[in-house]
Amino acid sequence: QKEVEQDPGPLSVPEGAIVSLNCTYSNSAFQYFMWYRQYSRKGPELLMYTYSSGNKEDGRFTAQVDKSSKYISLFIRDSQPSDSATYLCAMSSGGGGSNYKLTFGKGTLLTVNP
Amino acid sequence: GAGVSQSPSNKVTEKGKDVELRCDPISGHTALYWYRQSLGQGLEFLIYFQGNSAPDKSGLPSDRFSAERTGGSVSTLTIQRTQQEDSAVYLCASSPTASGNTIYFGEGSWLTVV
Numbered sequence: 751q752k753e754v755e756q757d758p759g760p761l762s763v764p765e766g767a768i769v770s771l772n773c774t775y776s777n778s779a780f781q782y783f784m785w786y787r788q789y790s791r792k793g794p795e796l797l798m799y800t801y802s803s804g805n806k807e808d809g810r811f812t813a814q815v816d817k818s819s820k821y822i823s824l825f826i827r828d829s830q831p832s833d834s835a836t837y838l839c840a841m842s843s844g845g846g847g848s849n850y851k852l853t854f855g856k857g858t859l860l861t862v863n864p
Numbered sequence: 865g866a867g868v869s870q871s872p873s874n875k876v877t878e879k880g881k882d883v884e885l886r887c888d889p890i891s892g893h894t895a896l897y898w899y900r901q902s903l904g905q906g907l908e909f910l911i912y913f914q915g916n917s918a919p920d921k922s923g924l925p926s927d928r929f930s931a932e933r934t935g936g937s938v939s940t941l942t943i944q945r946t947q948q949e950d951s952a953v954y955l956c957a958s959s960p961t962a963s964g965n966t967i968y969f970g971e972g973s974w975l976t977v978v
Contacts, residue, residue: 782964793868793955793969794907801965838907842964850895850962851920856906 753777756839756855765864769826773839773855776820780841782849783815785824788836788857797837798824829862836860866890868970870956876976877946885941885973887956895962896933898941900925901972902952910954913939914962946977 756773763769771785781802786794800806803817812825822841826833836857842849869888877883889896898910900923909923913933924930928946933939943950953972960966 784965784967786969791974793971796966796968799965840907840964849964850897850912850959850967851909852899852907852964852967853909854907856904 753853754839754841754855757858758856760859760861762861762863763829765829765831765862767829767862769829769833769860769862771824771826771837771839771858771860773822774820775822775841775853777841777843777853778817778820779843780853782842783813783822784840784842784852785811785813786838786840786854787833788838790835794838831862831864834861868956868958868968870954870970870973872973873971874974874976876978879948879977880945882942882944883946883975885943885954885956885975887939887941887970889937889939889956889958890968893958893960893968894936895959895967896939897957897959897967898931898939899955899957899969900952901955905952907955910941912962943975946975948977951975951977 754775784799785797788794798813806813810827814823838857839855840852871886896913899907901907912920928944931941955972957969
């Protein structure tokens, strides 16, 4: 079992739809949870991060973490064609140790159709 | 500069040749990382620098791979005797401290070994 599982998609939605992207993980030591957006032939761009369980909202984006289920989600409201990209979840452990080392999902390719 | 800068952006090299990839982190970021993104493999951690020291080299795939950082700033990733399986995008990232929730990536160096 991989440490982080992410459905690769592809996911195709109409403009204005609510998009749900998800990852599951197996390492209970993970405490920081990040979402990155990666456009074609570009580097990953940090969208949001959440520490431990809970929700975090930033504009049209909401990140949720459920540590009891080892499940994280990113919701995109009122999706736009400019949201078309690959979305990567990433995680790291807290405290000293290897907090800096990110473990990534393989990414979900999202297309928002006008 | 405003972001992490990497060069070259694209490199095609013959099998057996050595290559050097350069990274210029965000000014003031003490932590620097190299990741590799291969088709179908997602992003994999290679090495972490704090200042000029590399306390974690655990992700380097073989002794053909090495990296250094000078002046607490620019880093070079060197791949000796390149193999076709080295073809990938090599991403550099930096953060103000060694914390997984504030890591910012460059655009990557796209390496093709023929």
